[in-house]
Amino acid sequence: MQVIETALIVPVPEAEDAVGPYRARFDQAARWGVPAHVTALYPFIPPDRITPDVLEAVRTTVAAIPRFTVDFTEVRWFGDQVVWLAPTPDRPFRALTEALWARFPDRPPYGGAFEDVVPHLTVGHDVAVEDLRGAAHAVGGQLPLRAEAREVWLMVGAPEPDSWHTAARFTLGDG
Helix, strand or coil: CCCCEEEEEEECHHHHHHHHHHHHHHCHHHHHCCCCEEEEECCCCCHHHCCHHHHHHHHHHHHCCECEEEEEEEEEEECCCEEEEEEECCHHHHHHHHHHHHHCCCCCHHHHCCCCCCCCEEEEECCCHHHHHHHHHHHHCCCCEEEEECEEEEEEECCCCCCCEEEEEEECECC
16 A cells, blocks of 8 residues: 655646646656646645644635735756746745744655755656756746636645545635
């Protein structure tokens, strides 16, 4: 049995047409069933520890962050292993992650692996750099993309095809 995990994400459906074909090939999370998104907090609480109180804490934390509009205007890289889209501005995503982490201090973003948690929408990772360059070029030609951040989704799943699903949705504030 695979380990089941959870994540809090901001879905970006406006990016699906541009990134979907490349994510399907080059981003394992897409094959698991995770839509185009910017991560708010991962890994989150194990599914068996998610209680009504946890859900309420997420709801109130997310509701305190106003809805926002972002533009994806640039393709960027983490080394030569990950190609991604940069949201502008990125501050609202950072504020959301910081607020969730402050509410759940034992759940640092990415398990504490990174000193600076950079908001990003992954296009592809950990495949041949030539494939990633092709994806970067193709997606870059479809920019800019404008998106409205309206919700945070609690997703649950395992590292296997089509296993991730949305367990709860939380609405960002009216601002």
